[in-house]
Amino acid sequence: MRSLQYLDAHFNELHGLPLSIGKLTNLEIFNLSKNFNDLTELPETFGDLINLKELDLSNNQIHALPDTFGRLDNLTKLDLEENPLVIPPMEVVKQGVEAVKDFMAKRWLQLLVEEERKSMMQVSEEGQTGWLTRSTSWLKTYVSGVTETVSEYLGTGSPRDPCLDQQF
Structure with a gap:
């Protein structure tokens, strides 16, 4: 069915479309009209229909076009x-x-930019956490060295200070 160029699915009371709809990349004309109260959304893969020239979605209950719609x-x-x-x-x-194509393309771009920003924030936070882990490790090593030096100074028979034995 990948070579399918025309698909008429009007008056079918469709509830939705499968994600695999995006595999119909040669589809040029698609009629999904008059599915009335049943067709409420289109899958994100709808934007993969890159050869689509004509689309009829009239008389449905679609509230939002998929964000990928701007790729058509x-x-x-x-x-x-x-x-x-x-x-x-x-x-x-x-x-x-x-x-419509321009609006959806800009929306898609904004979503990609926001996702990239979130990804960069996460990488930055992980980098800061890594720095904190390295700093804590260095501090633990330093304190451990100080504890050994103080223990040697006090001698083995002397009472130990619980603060010096505390792990960080």
Whole structure:
């Protein structure tokens, strides 16, 4: 089915699409209209339909297009009528397919930038934790050396100070 170019799935009461839908990379025309209350979302793999030119999602209950939607560079015809869309906002939808693709592409880029920022923060935190671990290890070695020196000074028969024996 990877060579499939046209798929008409309107009036089918679809509840959703499988993740494998993204494997239909030669798909050019996709009609998912009039699934009414059943079709509420599209999988993230929808953005893998890179050859898609025409898409009809009208008369469904889709609230948000997948974040990967902005990757559909070849999309020239899009029908989103009668969907309670929030993402993208209806003001954007009314401006046409290019505005929707642009909005979703920018959203995707923002998400990637945010994910990269979080990743960098995590690496930075791990680096700081590593520094703290090395510092604690060095301090433990230093204190251990001081404890041995004091023990030698006090001699083996002298009472020991519990603070000097404490582990860090």
